[in-house]
Amino acid sequence: MEEFINVGKRIPKMDAEEKVTGKAIFIHDLKLPGMLYGKILYSPHPHAKIVSIDTSKAEKLPGVKAVLTGYNIPPIKFGVYKDNVPLKANKVCSMRDEVAAVAATDPDIAEEALNLIKVEYEILPALFDPEEAMKEGAPLIHEEHVGGKEKKPTNVLNLPWRLIAGDVDEARKNSAYVAEDRFKVTWVAHCCLGTSGCVAQFDQRNNLTMYSITQIPSLAQRDYTDALATMGLKNKKVRVIKTTIGGGFGSKLDTYAFEYIAILLAHKTRKPVKILFSREEEFFATSPRQPAIINIAQGCTKDGRLTFRDIRMVLDNGAYTSWGATTPSVMMMPISSLYKVPNVRYVAKCVYTNNTYSQAMRGYGNPQATFAIDSQIDILAEMAGIDPLDFRMRNANTPGEVTPQNFKINTCGLRECIDVVAQKLDWRQNRGRRDGRGIGMASMIHVGGGARVYKSDGCGTIIKIDDFGTVNVITGATDMGQGSDTVIAQIAAEELGVRVEDVVVTHTDTDICPWDVGAHASRTTFVAGNSARGAAKKAKEQLLEVAAKAMGESPENLDMRDRTIFSKKDPEKKSPLGKVLRAAHYTAGGSMIMAEYFYDPTNENLDREFKGNLSVTYAYGTHGVEVEVDKETGQVQILKYIAAHDVGRAINPMLLEGQVYGGATMGIGYALTERLILKDGKVMNPNFLDYKMLTAKDVPNIEPIVVETDDPFGPFGAKGIGEPGSVPTAPAIANAIYDAVGVRIKDLPITPEKVLAALKEKNK
Amino acid sequence: MKQIIKFSLNGESTELEIEPHLTLLQLLRDRLELTGTKEGCGMGECGACTVLVDGKTVNSCILPAMEVDGKSVTTIEGLTDAQGNLHPIQKAFIEYGAVQCGFCSPGMVLSAKALLDENSKPTDEEIRHGIAGNLCRCTGYLQIVQAIKAASGQ
Numbered sequence: 067m068e069e070f071i072n073v074g075k076r077i078p079k080m081d082a083e084e085k086v087t088g089k090a091i092f093i094h095d096l097k098l099p100g101m102l103y104g105k106i107l108y109s110p111h112p113h114a115k116i117v118s119i120d121t122s123k124a125e126k127l128p129g130v131k132a133v134l135t136g137y138n139i140p141p142i143k144f145g146v147y148k149d150n151v152p153l154k155a156n157k158v159c160s161m162r163d164e165v166a167a168v169a170a171t172d173p174d175i176a177e178e179a180l181n182l183i184k185v186e187y188e189i190l191p192a193l194f195d196p197e198e199a200m201k202e203g204a205p206l207i208h209e210e211h212v213g214g215k216e217k218k219p220t221n222v223l224n225l226p227w228r229l230i231a232g233d234v235d236e237a238r239k240n241s242a243y244v245a246e247d248r249f250k251v252t253w254v255a256h257c258c259l260g261t262s263g264c265v266a267q268f269d270q271r272n273n274l275t276m277y278s279i280t281q282i283p284s285l286a287q288r289d290y291t292d293a294l295a296t297m298g299l300k301n302k303k304v305r306v307i308k309t310t311i312g313g314g315f316g317s318k319l320d321t322y323a324f325e326y327i328a329i330l331l332a333h334k335t336r337k338p339v340k341i342l343f344s345r346e347e348e349f350f351a352t353s354p355r356q357p358a359i360i361n362i363a364q365g366c367t368k369d370g371r372l373t374f375r376d377i378r379m380v381l382d383n384g385a386y387t388s389w390g391a392t393t394p395s396v397m398m399m400p401i402s403s404l405y406k407v408p409n410v411r412y413v414a415k416c417v418y419t420n421n422t423y424s425q426a427m428r429g430y431g432n433p434q435a436t437f438a439i440d441s442q443i444d445i446l447a448e449m450a451g452i453d454p455l456d457f458r459m460r461n462a463n464t465p466g467e468v469t470p471q472n473f474k475i476n477t478c479g480l481r482e483c484i485d486v487v488a489q490k491l492d493w494r495q496n497r498g499r500r501d502g503r504g505i506g507m508a509s510m511i512h513v514g515g516g517a518r519v520y521k522s523d524g525c526g527t528i529i530k531i532d533d534f535g536t537v538n539v540i541t542g543a544t545d546m547g548q549g550s551d552t553v554i555a556q557i558a559a560e561e562l563g564v565r566v567e568d569v570v571v572t573h574t575d576t577d578i579c580p581w582d583v584g585a586h587a588s589r590t591t592f593v594a595g596n597s598a599r600g601a602a603k604k605a606k607e608q609l610l611e612v613a614a615k616a617m618g619e620s621p622e623n624l625d626m627r628d629r630t631i632f633s634k635k636d637p638e639k640k641s642p643l644g645k646v647l648r649a650a651h652y653t654a655g656g657s658m659i660m661a662e663y664f665y666d667p668t669n670e671n672l673d674r675e676f677k678g679n680l681s682v683t684y685a686y687g688t689h690g691v692e693v694e695v696d697k698e699t700g701q702v703q704i705l706k707y708i709a710a711h712d713v714g715r716a717i718n719p720m721l722l723e724g725q726v727y728g729g730a731t732m733g734i735g736y737a738l739t740e741r742l743i744l745k746d747g748k749v750m751n752p753n754f755l756d757y758k759m760l761t762a763k764d765v766p767n768i769e770p771i772v773v774e775t776d777d778p779f780g781p782f783g784a785k786g787i788g789e790p791g792s793v794p795t796a797p798a799i800a801n802a803i804y805d806a807v808g809v810r811i812k813d814l815p816i817t818p819e820k821v822l823a824a825l826k827e828k829n830k
Numbered sequence: 831m832k833q834i835i836k837f838s839l840n841g842e843s844t845e846l847e848i849e850p851h852l853t854l855l856q857l858l859r860d861r862l863e864l865t866g867t868k869e870g871c872g873m874g875e876c877g878a879c880t881v882l883v884d885g886k887t888v889n890s891c892i893l894p895a896m897e898v899d900g901k902s903v904t905t906i907e908g909l910t911d912a913q914g915n916l917h918p919i920q921k922a923f924i925e926y927g928a929v930q931c932g933f934c935s936p937g938m939v940l941s942a943k944a945l946l947d948e949n950s951k952p953t954d955e956e957i958r959h960g961i962a963g964n965l966c967r968c969t970g971y972l973q974i975v976q977a978i979k980a981a982s983g984q
Contacts, residue, residue, distance in 0.1 A: 082924040083916070085932025086939055088866015088906035095865035257967050259870045259878055259933040312868075312933035313967050345871035547931025547968050720927040724973055728930065731970030754875035754965060762958040762971040 071628055072556040072566045073782045076720035079549045080571065081310070090310040093263040093279050094342060101265065102131055104331045104341040105176035106324060107166040107183055108351065109158035112420040112747030113192035113207070116156055116165065116185060123182040124168060129175035132334045133183070134327070135166045142293045142326050147223070147387035149208060152326035158187070159207050159385035160420050161747045162351040164323045169331040169339050193221070194747055196382040196417035197359065207385055207418035221418040223383055227394035229402060229676045231470030232409030237374035241365030245446040248361050249438040250813035253354040253742040254735070256427055257759050260312015262352055263342035264325050266332035273303040274329060279311045281318040281544050282584030287576050289321040293329060306576040314546035315732070316426030317352055319586050320388045324351070349752030353425030354742050356390035357382050358414075360438040364407070370452040372461050374409035375439070377401055383416040383423060390424025391416045393431030395519075398676055400436045400793075402471035403684070404511045405443070405461035410470045420747045426586060428732060429789045432512055433796060437814065440508035440797035444804060453497065454801065455488050458509060463686065472677040473684060477775035477785075479712030480509060480686040486771050487690035490708045497805060502697060503705070504806025507690040508797035514714065514785030515682030515777070516667040517587035524666035525594045526580025527601040529558065531609070531659040533651060535629055535643040537564055539601070540572045542582025543594035548788055549721040550590040556717055557595045557781050561602035562609075563626030564643065580662065588685065588786030591717060593667060595781035600663030608659050609643075612650040617641055667779070683777045685785045687711035689730065689798040695806045700822030702738060702803060710771035714785035719772065722787055726770040729791020735760050737796035741815050835899040840908025854890035854898060855879045858905060866906035866936050870965070877964030880937035881905045887944045887963070906936035909943065919943055919981040926977035930968030938964045942978045951982055 084090040121133040136155030144150050154163045166183050170176035193199040193207065199221040206219050213220040238244060265277040274294060280286040283306045290304045311318070324341045332339040343351065359380045365373040383391050394414040401412045447457035462484060467475045484507070488494075491505045516523045528540040539558045545551040555569035573579055582594065606626060613631045614621040623634050632640035650657050670678035692706035709730050716722045739758035743750040751757045776783035796814055804810050809824035832847045839862075848857060855872075858864045858881070867890060870878030874892040881890045882904040883897075909917045919942045922928070929935050938961060945952060945960030952960065957978045958971070966974065 076927075078924045078927065079929060081932070082929040083920075085929045085935045086906075086920040086923045087910060087916070088864075088868075088936040090932050091865075092868070092933060094869060095859075257965075258931070259876065259965060259967055260868070260931065261870070311931060313931040315967070345873065345876075549930065720973075724927045724930060724969055727970035727972045728968045729970075732967070753873060754871055755873075759965055759967065760970075761962045761965065762975065763962045765971050768970060768972060 070560055072560040073717050075718065077552060077556060077566055077718055079721065080552045080555060092260050092312050093277065093309045094260065096265055096277055096309055098265060098267060098338040101338040101340055102169040102171060102335055103173040103176050104167055104169045104328055104339045105173065105180055106164050106327060107180045109161055109163040109165050111158060111187055111189055112161050113190040114158050114187035115190060116158065117188050118186045119166060120184040121166060124179040127175065127179050127182060129171040130168060130179045131171065131337065132169045132331050133166065133179065134330055134334065139330055140297045142296045144289060144321055144326060145387050146389060146391060150323065150386040152323045152330060160422060162422055164327065167327045167331060169335050192420040192747060194419055194421055196380050196419055199417045199419045200380070200415065207420060223387065223391060223416040223418065225391060225416050227414035229398045229410060229412040229471065231402065234374045234376045234409045234411040237409040238365055241373045242368040243446060243449040244363060244365040245442050245449060246363040247442055247445065247812060249441065250359055251434045251437060252357045252814060253424065253744065254740045255349055255354045255742050255757060256313070256315045256317040258313030258315065258317060261343040261345060261348040262324065263340065264328050265338055265340045266328040267338035268332055268336065272299050275305045275307060277307050277309055279309060279318055280306065281314045281546055281586065283308060283544060283576050284542065284581045285584055286321050290329065293326055297333060308544065308574045311546040314585060315428045316430060316586065319426045319584060346752045349742070349757065350422065350749040353388050353390060353423055355427040356393045356424035356431060356434065358434050362438045362442055364442055364446055366446055366450055370447065370450045370457045370460050372405055372407040375401060375407045377412045379414040381414060381416045382419050382421055384419060384421045386423045388423055389426040395672065395676065396431040397435035398471060399513070400432055400439055400511055403463065403469035403473050404436065404439055404509060405458065406463060406467065408470065421744055422749065428729060428792045432510065432793045433733065433736060436508065436510055436793050437796040440794060441800045441812065444506070444801045445810065455484070455493050455507070458484050463511070472679055474679045476683055477714065477777045478684065478686055479773040479775045480688070482773045483686060483688035483710035483712060484509065486710045487688045487708050490769065491690045491692060491706065496692070500808055502806055503692065503694050504802045504804065505690065505692045506798050506801025506805050507688055508794035508801060509688040510686065510790055510793035512685045512790045512793060513587050513681035514592065514685030515779055516589040516593045516669055517681050518669045518671045519587065520583050522583060522666055523589065523593060523669060524664055525582040525597040526662065526664045527597040528580055528662045529601040529605045529660065531605060531647060533644065533648050535564065535568055535647060537562060537569045538572060539569055539598055540579055541594055541598060542580045543573055543590045544585040545573055546585060548725060549718065550594060552721060553591050553717050554594055554598045558598040558602040560782065561599045562606050564629050568629065588788040588790065590788070591784050592780055592786050593665060595784060597663055597665035599781045600665050601661050604661035604663055605659055608661060609646065612657060613641060613646040616646055616649045682779045683714065683785055685712060685787065685790050687790050687794065689794045691798045691802045693799065693802040693806055695803055695821060697807060697825060700818030700825065702816065702821065704734065704766035707766045707768045708771060709768055709791060710773060711787060711790055712773045712775050712785070713787050714777035714780040715774050715783035716772050717782060717784050722772065723770045725787045726791040727768050729789065730768050730795055731760055731765050733792035733795025734799070736792065736814060737799040738815050833896065835896060837898045837900065838902040840904060848895055850896055852895045854881065854893045854895045857895040858890060864905050864907050868933055868936060870933065877941065878934050878937045880940045880964060882940055882944055885944060885947060887941050906940060909939065919946065919978065922977040922981035926973050926980060928969060928974040928977035934964055934966045938966065938974060942981065946982055951984060954979065
């Protein structure tokens with residue numbers, strides 16, 4: 067294998083020193099001259115008519131500079147379905163509905179002003195169960211929303227989630243074994259330690275600067291530009307500047323009411339306006355993971371080959387539509403392509419309710435679907451009398467395969483992952499003891515080479531090199547803590563022939579940075595990495611061209627390694643990079659080294675049937691777990707946790723392990739402890755005391771196993787790894803619990819109460 | 831009615847007139863602009879606002895600033911030495927990948943310092959216990975535990 071200077075090294079994150087010293091500037095720390103503080107009044111009812119709003123007292127409070135309601139703002143619409151507005155008029159549809167907003171000189175004054183706003187409501191019947199909301203005659207959340215062939219008013223969204231491959235009914239008839247189950251998954255919160263916030267600022271000419279923590283700077287810029295147009299500010303410019311982001315995990319893939327409210331308040335007051343969420347707001351007014359009711363059937367032949375997979379899902383969309391409603395498009399990936407399954411049918415309905423609305427969250431629907439699929443693989447294997455390890459091996463995906471969704475699998479390390487997990491758990495020895503200890507495994511597929519969700523899956527990079535060999539890599543990518551800046555620097559440095567410490571990465575400003583569709587779909591290492599590599603290649607060509615003149619060599623005979631340009635024929639003939647750069651700048655008719663590259667992978671949009679090669683390559687993995695279940699308390703303890711991932715190549719093993727540790731920990735929370743409890747539309751546990759995120763004492767020792775398949779399309783062979791760690795966690799744990807005590811829990815989280823109830827039921 | 835408090839802040843004696851309802855976090859962040867201390871929840875549940883008072887960790891978001899009168903307060907800004915050199919715990923955090931988004935890092939580092947000052951060779955369990963009050967969503971804590979262990983010279 068080629069010897070690398072930067073790639074494959076455990077290089078510390080470039081921004082770590084700023085962060086451990088408290089010097090990194092988060093949105094919380096940003097203060098502009100004359101800045102006002104915005105606060106939002108939310109609805110106390112899940113579904114109600116607004117009869118009247120009286121803001122007169124609030125307006126008179128000293129320090130209050132503006133009060134806005136849904137009745138005095140322009141008709142800005144946002145959200146995936148454009149069914150949401152920054153402040154609601156006439157009616158509220160959930161308890162996170164924004165009814166009024168205040169800007170004041172001090173956050174306490176703004177808070178006090180909210181208390182002075184009088185809103186009279188007329189309560190309407192509310193819906194909290196999507197299956198109820200689907201029924202004929204159910205109250206309507208959005209009266210104007212119509213669906214179906216007859217265009218009748220309905221709560222069911224017009225989203226055509228339907229994937230059919232092969233003949234499921236025929237395959238079912240011919241199956242030796244068929245398992246049929248109903249699984250349920252609920253809301254969980256991203257729990258970014260840094261709460262949401264922004265600062266909106268207009269200049270004299272009404273151009274907007276938005277200080278933001280978005281994961282989608284280019285798309286957010288477009289959303290804000292559209293909002294300005296609706297505000298009558300046509301052709302005005304929007305600049306998005308990202309502060310340090312206190313965690314993302316998908317939560318910042320959309321634009322939200324609070325951002326538009328800050329823009330409206332800033333415009334009205336002509337002052338910068340900051341809105342910063344409290345932890346309570348973060349819990350009830352941001353969008354959690356999409357819940358789902360999953361009806362699933364799978365069948366197999368006598369010798370354990372999967373024959374079909376048939377899934378019907380109902381998704382609680384909540385009152386408005388963000389990316390949660392599109393999670394079925396990603397659920398299709400494991401449904402069609404996790405293990406070899408020739409016949410697939412998947413139909414999902416998203417239904418408006420008066421609950422909170424959901425958003426992308428690490429894995430984007432994949433953990434939900436994989437929980438059902440890979441829990442049921444164990445059920446089916448047991449019916450067929452086959453060890454689930456052998457069952458998975460028999461059906462494992464392989465390189466060169468084309469899946470029912472037309473995914474072209476090139477590199478695929480799934481068998482290696484299953485195999486190493488089995489070894490680490492000593493599978494044959496430890497399986498089937500039923501003595502309170504048990505082992506289980508589950509696998510995953512995810513996009514590993516970008517995902518063409520939009521028309522483009524592209525990312526741009528600009529590289530310029532200064533007099534002294536400092537390489538500025540200006541990327542469209544977003545580092546929200548995962549370390550993409552460092553990985554991009556390593557890739558660019560490797561391609562150029564410099565060291566990572568020579569590289570400065572800029573990613574924070576849409577006035578400077580090239581376009582990118584955002585930090586989603588585990589695409590940054592792959593797409594932004596390939597983009598950076600492409601720009602580095604071009605910059606290097608320019609550099610060798612200049613060096614060739616100075617050194618009296620032809621460019622093709624030159625190369626650069628470790629900051630030195632040398633002749634490939636005569637390695638003694640060399641020149642330090644800085645000298646060549648200065649020669650370029652200080653020579654008459656000189657030049658500068660600057661290159662740009664836009665990389666848009668050769669993946670495909672899904673077609674009308676939701677088929678197509680969504681990603682250039684796919685990331686596979688298997689998690690294995692050993693648990694001990696206390697039969698008296700129902701408590702599940704994880705004794706061993708193995709996370710094997712086909713990562714293509716680890717550009718930075720330390721940061722990669724960080725993604726696996728963090729992803730798996732989030733997944734364990736999803737499996738065992740975390741849930742946002744909604745009662746009649748109200749979030750009952752909007753704090754860290756009642757929302758059980760894992761602490762340092764709860765997290766087991768996770769052993770990451772890196773399987774390198776050196777993907778031919780990846781930058782230096784790499785695939786994405788941001789999301790995979792949190793995908794197969796819940797089914798692996800559920801399977802281990804079954805192995806330990808013989809109870810199968812089909813709804814998350816698997817709390818001690820549920821385990822205990824199931825044990826009681828079993829022992830009846 | 832404002833009251834005067836005297837305390838040592840990162841080694842410097844400090845005298846301030848403050849309103850009695852002010853929390854230590856508000857004093858540090860809003861009044862003194864020491865924004866290295868973070869507010870993650872405002873209810874003493876996440877540990878992002880951890881600072882040291884007389885060497886012990888406190889959640890500064892729920893501690894009245896009046897309470898530090900006559901005491902010694904160390905914030906993340908006080909952890910580097912006079913030349914700006916990093917504390918060994920900070921170095922270890924960087925070297926072991928214990929930092930992702932970084933929002934919990936200042937509090938986490940200070941909890942680690944309090945732990946190591948009291949117990950110079952903690953076991954993994956003791957480290958986990960020592961930082962149990964500091965939530966982190968990014969790392970899964972394991973590289974943080976490794977970093978603290980390394981900083982203790984083990």
